[in-house]
Amino acid sequence: MAVNLLLGLQWGDEGKGKIVDVLTNDYDIIARFQGGPNAGHTLEFDGFKHVLHTIPSGIFHNDTINIIGNGVVIDPVILIKELKNLDKHSVDYKSKLLISRKAHLILPTHRLLDQASELSKGKAKIGSTLKGIGPTYMDKTGRNGIRIGELELATWKERYRNLANKHEAMIEFHGVELEYDLTSLEEDFFEAIETLKELTFIDSEEYLFAAQREGKKILAEGAQGSLLDVDFGTYPFVTSSNTTAAGACTGLGIAPNRIKEVFGIFKAYTTRVGSGPFPTELFNEEGATMAKVGHEFGSTTGRARRCGWLDLVALKYAVEINGVTQLMMMKGDVLSGFESLKVCTAYKYKGEIIKHFPYNIEPENLEPIYTEVKGWKEDLTKMSDKSQFPKELNDYISFLEKELETPITIVSVGPDRKQTINM
Ligand code: GDP
Ligand code: IMO
């Protein structure tokens, strides 16, 4: 049985969590393939709002297995907090949450290193979530990391101490003022590790090979978005993993020829949290309205998200890189009431009109070129069928499908599970 992928096409927070939850009914297994607790995936149903950071978004469904794949980096302290929230809602995760032995651990000193690195950069900081993501992936590729499987060995604490000591020296090297109490951080860390050890660790690639042989339906869940990909995003203002489709192959051990559908999630406009270029960013009333109506505050850090018009040049790039087969448009409801909508369809780049996403998208080189379309006034949040959509929304959808040469198969009209319309 083939594997389907779901990933974000912009700078994250497109609404991946919501859609994974909606689609979970159709799957036996949901598997997160990269990132860590820098992610915040929001699910809303039955009047409750849940934010997941490390746990896959299928966890609220009784009959679905949820796998944290080898490509993910895990902070035990944050994961245990997430589990406590699930306890409050009587979610029986013990039988359905499985963790790859090859996933890497985020240590307290990784978080401190993240802070030290950002402080040392001053104005040029990445705007990291400070969850230790960069330093943990650096240790992974530098072949110094500690993996979940190592917790089953007696030697891991010695390796931990050596690595933490090295990190402390690296923090000092940054030469910034950073106050911390490592003993207290370590207390929380070791306590969380003990709880973590009560969960099931598996060789997740083997588990997934067997599941594929048995014809199980698997959905791979991405974190962040394509424009934050370490290779293809707006480097250096990116995260430290491959957020694009290839990341699902390396982050779960799924062969490329097993992947069938690639679901690309995007907002009907654009947001970005943290630093870095954003060609269609708005600094006016329109941007403020998107932020207000869309409640654009980060699910992980609470920071205000920057808002702007939809950028089809960037979106087309993301569609190509991921081989997107179906698009899902989120937060269409937020655009209700705009007289007209702008969509960026090309860039003026160093004086020339281009339609591709160039190496450098810094504002001094680049100016977005917009096509203006009519907006709609109707409130979409109560709609339950596409037949209720206003003409202007249908025109917007058709325009995007034509430009992106890919069908839009779901339109989301509100944060709740039920506010999801199949096209
Ligand atoms: P993720 O990281 O991609 O899972 O997205 P986040 O959860 O960080 O951010 C998406 C936010 O938009 C969350 O607060 C969702 O509850 C909310 N949301 C998702 N879909 C819709 C939608 O169609 N309309 C509105 N108004 N909000 C939505
Ligand atoms: P989800 O999965 C939005 C951004 C940070 C920062 C940059 C690097 O919820 O869509 P990092 O902590 O990875 O070193 O931060 O990436 N970032 C996200 N932005 N959504 C996310 O995840 C993000 N994860 C990281 O704001 O600009």
Ligand code: MG
């Ligand atoms: Mg998010």
